[in-house]
Amino acid sequence: MASRPSAGSVTIEDVAREAGVSRAAVSKVIRNAYGVSPAMKARVAEAIEKLGYRPSVSARGMRGATFTVGIEIPELSNPFFPKLLAGATAALSGSPYQLIIAPADPEHGEGYRAIQALVDRQVDGVIAVSPLVDPEWLEALAANVPVVMIGRHDRSAKYDAVVSDDEVGARMVMRHLLDLGHRDIAHLTPAAGFTGIGSGAPQAIRVDAYRDAMQEAGLGDRIRVVRSPNGAPESRRVALGLLAEPDRPTAVFASHDEPALGVLHAVADAGLTAADVSVAGYDDIEIAAHPGISLTTVDQHGERMGRLAAELLLERIAGRAEPRHEVVRPELVVRASTRPPRPRGGAARLRAAGGT
Amino acid sequence: MASRPSAGSVTIEDVAREAGVSRAAVSKVIRNAYGVSPAMKARVAEAIEKLGYRPSVSARGMRGATFTVGIEIPELSNPFFPKLLAGATAALSGSPYQLIIAPADPEHGEGYRAIQALVDRQVDGVIAVSPLVDPEWLEALAANVPVVMIGRHDRSAKYDAVVSDDEVGARMVMRHLLDLGHRDIAHLTPAAGFTGIGSGAPQAIRVDAYRDAMQEAGLGDRIRVVRSPNGAPESRRVALGLLAEPDRPTAVFASHDEPALGVLHAVADAGLTAADVSVAGYDDIEIAAHPGISLTTVDQHGERMGRLAAELLLERIAGRAEPRHEVVRPELVVRASTRPPRPRGGAARLRAAGGT
């Protein structure tokens, strides 16, 4: 059935000799090109099978395509990204394209290196999740190879983008919290540099939406944007500090589920519960649905985004030139981590306990 | 600073022309080969920088190395695997090697395809996490390219292995549960085919250790091995069935943390707590430490395993021929999901509630 990998490496030359035809003939057969008789096709196929021949991707890359698409991903430890991968993998599953992943080495800022590594390997297309790389650099890149960016709100004539409607998503969270009666809502988001450049990054959009929502609710003076790296341990530390403040917020809206988990952890550390401090995240990672966590969050439909990105990339590879910019509508998922705030004041605790 | 990717693609030829030297000279400079004067080196380096030249990995692959190592990973959705990746990435960070990941498409059984895809791409070495691929196939593979397997207990003269001491790890869990006083301990593990072949797979070792430990404790008649796919939702469903049985176990030992999360979910679904059913996992994924989960588990030291695998691979690439087989000692991490069982009988519930 599946042929074993042959010892050494068998080349197209070997197959040609075995089948008694020319190299070109073999090449035609494997590419399904025009000008092959059924008889020759059969002979060649048999020789390929017999020798366990596999075309060298490197050699192919020298002239034609490598049938490889690359995806650049930051921090795989965040479960949201595997969702994108699952979607992309599914979309490519039927195609002749193999997906390879290049993890962005956190030491070497923002994926330039990983993306470059993919391009160096002659991939036929690139999907990248790097909200902060320079648009000009990307345009130059996209001039050479099809590129689909995930999570960039800027528009380009050269590369495609798949993006969640972060404005809408963040506003859904804020509406939910405000409707519950919260007024002291803090927003936890990565370091300023991270949300600074332009307004391309999802986090930046979410910060703006948070600010706007607070402003519109007449809570402009209570706007509190707290900066923290994205990891759960880091945000846990930051949140502990926040909860220790005398005027601690009654709700924390984190820009991602991972830091939201850290906040939940801090809430528990401080001996508090969701009745004291509501927590909302963003991404809807799998664990958020677990009863021990039960995190209110926004489902970005990561699989769908990954699938869409792969589909757009295949279209690009097939020749489409007009840029596309797909917006996926997110969805609020309300769980137990958000509740109405306790009324303020001394006797409040008792009344609230009875009310809820 | 970092040169932009040039339009089109600049070849070694272009650099040679710019620097006024031969192709071979440029090649020598980039490879740091013998026979280059400092003066020429400087001129070439300048030309490379100016043109933003990047060597084509495909062309390199035709003769020499690709400076790429591949890692094959099943289901990235299981957070244990990103741990391995983090370790491997760290170990390769200083080296000239770029890591690329090939996800094993679950549709196309057991990573053959993904590993083959990596080899087709001329990687200089392969790390793979595929406990079930045929040893013969692997030996043939390893004859052509350095291979390090993670999580295989079989020994090979051709490929290296990094493996956790699953026997010891599983026994630590069992000792812990038995010491707590549990006697009805069930073991949740993937489908039989999955643990069947030889005793190479970690899951198989753990099953055996579970059986042995029960036997030695005189509980041979209470051995209960329950089969379930690895995903949390699937194991949740299976666990729900198990918990509904009249003689439900007082403790469940799952072969991985992911299914353990599913069991915890089921325990909550059934309106039970850790006081009713203890749950232990295996892997120590990050969320296990979260207070909402607090799962007793075994730390396999995934990062260390990933790092070790990458180091062994680099040694192999550098020329080592003798096989190595590294065993990493796991560590029990006790958390709140395991507790002493309630004493049996009608009034037990009350007594237990007072005692704990």
Add this chain to the structure above:
DNA sequence: CAGTCTGTGTAGATTGATCTACACCAATCC
């Protein structure tokens, strides 16, 4: 001063595929 190193650079074969241009053969057309 011829012969031998040693250090530096180059020419050109090589790698495994793709792809254009063309050759060959039979059948068909006028």
Add this chain to the structure above:
DNA sequence: GGATTGGTGTAGATCAATCTACACAGACTG
């Protein structure tokens, strides 16, 4: 019956690097 056409197959250039063999200089040796 010679010219055309269509279907098959091949020759050979090409892609961008590596790497062996060698050429050439100047320095050193006997």
